[in-house]
Amino acid sequence: MHLWYAYMTPRTIVPVIFGLLLTVVAVEHIFTMTILHGKSMPFSTMLLSTSGNGSDLHCPSVRLSARVLPQIALASYPGSGNTWVRHLLQQMTGIATGSVYTDEDLRLHGFPGESLSNGSVVAVKTHQLYDETFYDRTILIIRNPYETFLSLFKYIKANHTGAPIIDKYITEWGSFTANEIGHYGQFYTSWMKHLDVLPIFYDALKQNLTQELHRIKVFLGQSGIKGNVRCALANADGNHLRKHSAMPLDFFYSKEKRLAINLLINQTRKMFKDRFRNVSESMGTWML
Template sequence: MSRKVIFLFCALSIFSYFGVIFMVISPLSTTFYSRKYVESYPLRPPSVQWCKQQRWRSPAARGAVALVSFPGSGNTWLRYLLQQLTGIVTGSIYMDYGLRLHGFPAENVSDGSVLVVKTHESPPIEPGRFKAAVLLIRNPRDAILADYNRLHKGHIGTAPKSAFRKRSAERRSTDWSNYVATQLAAWESLHKQWLTQFPGPIHIVFYEVLVNDTRHTLQGILSFLNQTATEDEMNCTLANREGIYRRKKKYNNFDPFTRSMYDELNTVRNKVLKIVLRYQKQHSNVQKSSR
């Protein structure tokens, strides 16, 4: 083999090696969120003012608690609030480099060293993967719209109006209408699976209640997680509740949902609410009988 061939082979190997490293450490490489997510942040993003110094739990053997939600339901915002209140980092089954750069150092950590673990997936098959779960439920209309915005402009941006009018390849329907249909089915399936198949205890949180009564909702979550917080810590969290993780409403007089979409949204939402009520009734009876 000639020296020229050997040289080219070595150069190619070195290039490939460092190329892989660059992809791993680059904030533009994610396993769940698109490149647009990172690009949606300003070059110099606002710094997060934490109420407490962030730390990891110890020991890690206590077991992991899932923070379950459908995409667009406020998972990132609730993680932020919990980190503000407890000072304990929250994890995720995903590796989102954008979030890791903006206040969530435990991305891709899903063990007991973190307070809760973000997931948008079905209950895991592995027994004992999660010992308990916090299930965050948001109105499917708002969750689907929020996630559609995320796909186009990341966690804090809003999709342009043109994105809701773009036609599919068959020209028979819009990308938006197809997206609503598929995501509504996924919204129903996710909540139904966790409420009927997960063997551990579940604490149910409604996003709308979290927004309107943040204090008592957070207190309920703390109790479920066996955590405590002082009044000063709670007041600091509430004073900094917005952070940089809540999307600002851009269009005041624009509704992308049609009447038929609303009919389907209400039908599915009511089906899931019935499952929620059934779950709460069953487990309320279990708690009473165990006293």
């Protein structure tokens, strides 16, 4: 049998071998950078992720939509996991999420649609009260207010993934929570006015991510937006999950604050049960 290298001279073999070595090094570098930085690869060098059943999973890099999409709000009270859900939406659809805000850190680290709120993005992050003139549909994230206030305080004092120093809790935490209780109720009361809302509970995402992603996929599909749940599951955490406190929640809340927040939870639970009768999330377990 004649082999191709049998016809090559030492002068021609060396460049070929050198070229193969460069290719191996380049591929290894791409894989390493992708793992270290958690960034989507360009479509031309897309990785093949393998699902649990052994089939190949092709997930494109995040991009703006080539067609005009409906205005879908990704609404939540600050500290409820909006950034995480944005990441999941992008992984699932391959389309960038937008925002009514401008956060350069997010723009540079996985959210190319940051500050966009037009039809080029799959959903628009907002913490604002409901504006009936702007959004066609809404994905509404709800989280236990005890966890929400703590997460928001950490963000304000230490940005996306840090933790504030203990002095901040001593001097500012009490007045901060007192202020947020009223705003939390006002926010969700406002968004109950929207006629097309998909409620997504943060707890449910943590406990059964696959099921909740399928609910979101069906909701988006009604607007002609395709999604692959397995692409979201392949990189479910993203890069902006905030570290949880080692202290129990009741450590941060006085008896007086707990009474006020428990009342808030009861009011919010009644509001959601009246509007969404098929919502199974038990807000009663949130109370301290």
